[in-house]
Amino acid sequence: DIQMTQSPSSLSASVGDRVTITCRASQSISSYLSWYQHSPGKAPKLLIYAASSLQSGVPSRFSGSGSGTDFTLTISSLQPEDFATYYCQQSYISPYSFGQGTKLEIK
């Protein structure tokens, strides 16, 4: 099974900050990588698919990059609604494993 490792596990930041979250796969997954935002009481929300494509309706301050085993999610200027938990997920091969999550908190 492919293991997905995110870092950091948690992150404190302020509104307006630029933040980067990384995700590493235990083997190459090409660009079969998605990023989700998950807030308490809500369903996860797709932000980025195919490693770097922005899902329709998602603000352009979110961006993704990478291929192979190393990926990043960047939020260029944090907004109050961005404080949530973020997950990467590979869809290269079943099981479609998720990273352990990165909790983004207000500093």
Next chain:
Amino acid sequence: QVHLVQSGAEVKKPGASVRVSCKVSGYTLTGLSKHWVRQAPGKGLEWMGNFDPEDGETIYARKFQGRVTLTEDTSTDTAYMELSSLRFEDTAVYYCASVRADGSFDLWGQGTLVTVSS
């Protein structure tokens, strides 16, 4: 617009089974591959398995093999996840999600809380 609407919260005793439904509206069920994901309290998202409508095959995460069954009823446009031999640690919110060709989960149900309690 397509929506995935899940059944309501359940409370079950250890050893029992639970079935969660996921009804598709606004699209034909057979066009959407459905996956199931859960989140236990204080834990991350965990992929459980999926039903492939193209060939009718199911793939289960090793952790749940033998306890989970995924099915779909095309006559009612509803997908089902049944988990048996429930344990306290199966207490979680269970989600259904539809998958696009690129593998991303673009649509999610609202989640169903399953509580296992004696």
